[in-house]
Amino acid sequence: MSSEPTMPVEPAAREAEAIRRVTEAVADDLADTRDPAEVEQAVEEAHRHYADAPVRDFVPILVEREARAKLTETNDEGGS
Numbered sequence: 001m002s003s004e005p006t007m008p009v010e011p012a013a014r015e016a017e018a019i020r021r022v023t024e025a026v027a028d029d030l031a032d033t034r035d036p037a038e039v040e041q042a043v044e045e046a047h048r049h050y051a052d053a054p055v056r057d058f059v060p061i062l063v064e065r066e067a068r069a070k071l072t073e074t075n076d077e078g079g080s
Contacts (some may be wrong), residue, residue, distance in 0.1 A: 010060075011056060015056055015059060015060065016047060018032045018060035019043065019047055019060055020058075021042055021060075022060050022063055022064045022067070023039060023040055023043045024044075025064070026039050026043065026064060026068055026071070027039040027040075027066055029068075030068075030071055030072075034071055038071065039067070039071065042066075042067040042070050042071050043063060043067045045062075045067075046062070046063040046064075046066035046067045046070070047059070049066065050062060050063060051065075
């Protein structure tokens with residue numbers, strides 16, 4: 001067992017890592033129908049939508065839902 005103290009992770013860094021994981025997960029799930037650049041753009045747009053949210057804990061979840069909805073909605077309509 002390591003006796004080194006664990007450094008706290010900054011909330012912004014934790015959120016950035018969560019958004020990166022969201023991007024990867026959505027890209028993997030939609031790989032058959034969406035280009036990774038489209039996924040990245042949808043996630044970035046959704047993330048900007050929550051830029052001023054005072055409570056950050058649920059931002060990655062909300063971003064994922066919004067990005068997936070946008071990407072699957074436009075896919076259902078036959079493309080962008």
